Amino acid sequence: xxxxxxxxxxxxxxxxxxxxxxxxxxxxxxxxxxxxxxxxxxxxxxxxxxxxxxxxxxxxxxxxxxxxxxxxxxxxxxxxxxxxxxxxxxxxxxxxxxxxxxxxxxxxxxxxxxxxxxxxxxxxxxxxxxxxxxxxxxxxxxxxxxxxxxxxxxxxxxxxxxxxxxxxxxxxxxxxxxxxxxxxxxxxxxxxxxxxxxxxxxxxxxxxxxxxxxxxxxxxxxxxxxxxxxxxxxxxxxxxxxxxxxxxxxxxxxxxxxxxxxxxxxxxxxxxxxxxxxxxxxxxxxxxxxxxxxxxxxxxxxxxxxxxxxxxxxxxxxxxxxxxxxxxxxxxxxxxxxxxxxxxxxxxxxxxxxxxxxxxxxxxxxxxxxxxxxxxxxxxxxxxxxxxxxxxxxxxxxxxxxxxxxxxxxxxxxxxxxxxxxxxxxxxxxxxxxxxxxxxxxxxxxxxxxxxxxxxxxxxxxxxxxx
Numbered sequence: 012x013x014x015x016x017x018x019x020x021x022x023x024x025x026x027x028x029x030x031x032x033x034x035x036x037x038x039x040x041x042x043x044x045x046x047x048x049x050x051x052x053x054x055x056x057x058x059x060x061x062x063x064x065x066x067x068x069x070x071x072x073x074x075x076x077x078x079x080x081x082x083x084x085x086x087x088x089x090x091x092x093x094x095x096x097x098x099x100x101x102x103x104x105x106x107x108x109x110x111x112x113x114x115x116x117x118x119x120x121x122x123x124x125x126x127x128x129x130x131x132x133x134x135x136x137x138x139x140x141x142x143x144x145x146x147x148x149x150x151x152x153x154x155x156x157x158x159x160x161x162x163x164x165x166x167x168x169x170x171x172x173x174x175x176x177x178x179x180x181x182x183x184x185x186x187x188x189x190x191x192x193x194x195x196x197x198x199x200x201x202x203x204x205x206x207x208x209x210x211x212x213x214x215x216x217x218x219x220x221x222x223x224x225x226x227x228x229x230x231x232x233x234x235x236x237x238x239x240x241x242x243x244x245x246x247x248x249x250x251x252x253x254x255x256x257x258x259x260x261x262x263x264x265x266x267x268x269x270x271x272x273x274x275x276x277x278x279x280x281x282x283x284x285x286x287x288x289x290x291x292x293x294x295x296x297x298x299x300x301x302x303x304x305x306x307x308x309x310x311x312x313x314x315x316x317x318x319x320x321x322x323x324x325x326x327x328x329x330x331x332x333x334x335x336x337x338x339x340x341x342x343x344x345x346x347x348x349x350x351x352x353x354x355x356x357x358x359x360x361x362x363x364x365x366x367x368x369x370x371x372x373x374x375x376x377x378x379x380x381x382x383x384x385x386x387x388x389x390x391x392x393x394x395x396x397x398x399x400x401x402x403x404x405x406x407x408x409x410x411x412x413x414x415x416x417x418x419x420x421x422x423x424x425x426x427x428x429x430x431x432x433x434x435x436x437x438x439x440x441x442x443x444x445x446x447x448x449x450x451x452x453x454x455x456x457x458x459x460x461x462x463x464x465x466x467x468x469x470x471x472x473x474x475x476x477x478x
Contacts, residue, residue: 030204034197041193045186049179053144054133056087056177061148064089064173068152068159085177090117091154092172099171100156113138117174121147128174135179142183145176215243222246229257263433278317281310320444323383338478339378340371341411345404348385352393361396366403372411373478376456384452387445388415388471395419395469406477413473422464430462 091100098114105111116138124134128147135144150171152161159171228235235254285307291297292304349363356363374381392400396417403414422430433447453460458475 026208027205030201034201037197038190038194041190042186045182045190049182049186050133050135050144052182053085053135053177053179054146056085057133057144057146057175060087060089060175060177061146061173064148064150064159066158068150068161085179085181087175087177088113089173089175090114090121092118092121092174094170096122096172099154117145117176120145121172121174141178141180143176144179145174148173148175218243218246222249225250226253229253262429278314281314284310320448323448336376337378338373338375339381341374341381341413341475342367342370342372342404344378344382345385345402345413348382348389349402351386352389356393356396356400359393360398361393362399364399364401366401366405368405370406372404372406374411374456374475375478376475377452380452381456384449384473385413385415387449388473391445391471392417392419392469409477411475411477413475414470416468416470418467419469421466421469422462427462427464431460 089100090098093099096118098118101110101114105114120136121128127134128145129149131146131148133144133146135142137143150159150161150173152159152168152171154160154169154171159173161168225235235257288297288303288307292300297303345367346365349365353363389400389402392415396419399418401414401416403412403416405412431446431450433444450460453473453475456475458473460474461472463470463472
């Protein structure tokens with residue numbers, strides 16, 4: 012099994028790696044900037060020295076003195092070589108042994124890097140712990156030991172190689188000093204950041220343990236404390252959601268227990284009637300056999316409806332059971348359902364008002380399921396209506412709108428938010444699953460159901476997409 016990292020470790024190590032990487036990139040960038048800056052300052056010093064050589068060599072109108080405005084007084088020197096690549100300035104007698112050794116080193120360095128220097132590249136080298144930058148230029152003319160004069164090549168002029176080098180050690184030392192200071196500051200900042208992350212991760216770990224305790228209490232169905240303290244607002248939101256979920260589960264369990272109690276009562280009552288009349292008919296006690304048989308049939312049908320509702324809910328919960336899909340005319344379905352309850356409505360003195368579209372309203376889905384949903388709404392309307400049940404079925408754009416209205420007493424305000432919950436039995440309800448089934452069916456057809464109720468009027472409205 013793959014080992015998983017803890018959230019605490021992720022929150023600690025990931026920012027640590029990011030911080031260390033950021034500091035490392037800053038150091039690299041700083042050193043690149045220092046290196047480029049040092050090269051530029053060294054080039055300005057070298058060009059300034061070459062400009063002095065060109066003072067007498069170039070024609071005056073074309074000559075331009077390249078002044079060094081860098082503000083750094085770097086030590087700059089030169090070596091003049093003749094065509095045989097021998098030093099002619101400086102040359103013996105040497106001022107000191109250092110001048111002789113440096114001149115020999117420059118000549119040797121030139122011979123080793125002749126190609127790159129003759130291409131005009133600026134190279135750098137380190138000698139005795141000091142860093143130098145060097146460039147090369149070739150001149151044709153005459154060198155008198157102090158100045159270089161331009162002469163035509165056929166007039167006996169010679170080629171001279173001038174190597175100008177400057178000591179960039181002060182700049183490098185300054186850069187190294189700043190680099191060390193920056194590195195020290197970054198290490199200190201990194202350590203402080205890691206310490207802050209560690210403390211924060213411990214605090215977060217404590218908060219998670221508190222939340223875990225809270226969730227465990229909810230999972231064990233134990234009372235949740237009201238004064239639970241969390242370090243972060245997000246955890247309060249999670250705790251609030253858990254509490255709401257627990258309350259919903261409690262309501263559902265209470266409603267389910269109530270449903271089973273009601274269902275047991277609803278099944279027990281007709282069973283007792285069926286048993287009593289059946290035994291009475293069998294023993295000859297019941298003289299009106301037809302009346303007894305009718306009661307047995309009516310009570311049996313009541314039991315069948317309840318059992319069918321329970322089975323239908325069970326099928327809806329089975330997500331692997333595919334829903335039958337077909338094209339049906341919602342208009343014809345509504346007319347059929349209205350005809351089913353019409354006789355019962357007329358017997359109870361309730362009138363049906365139909366307002367149905369003349370053209371077919373084609374929908375796609377389970378026609379039998381939708382028929383069951385419409386019949387549930389019509390049965391409820393028939394149970395509560397005083398005198399009128401209004402049925403309207405129209406197509407509005409890409410939607411089919413079905414509205415069933417009754418003039419009954421309305422739904423109690425305390426029951427209205429819960430009427431679509433399973434097993435919730437409101438005032439005057441039967442089993443508490445009819446409207447839950449209706450909502451399930453409508454949502455399976457990608458539709459929506461809404462209710463508007465007040466004293467004297469209750470309207471259920473279903474909207475379905477039209478094919």
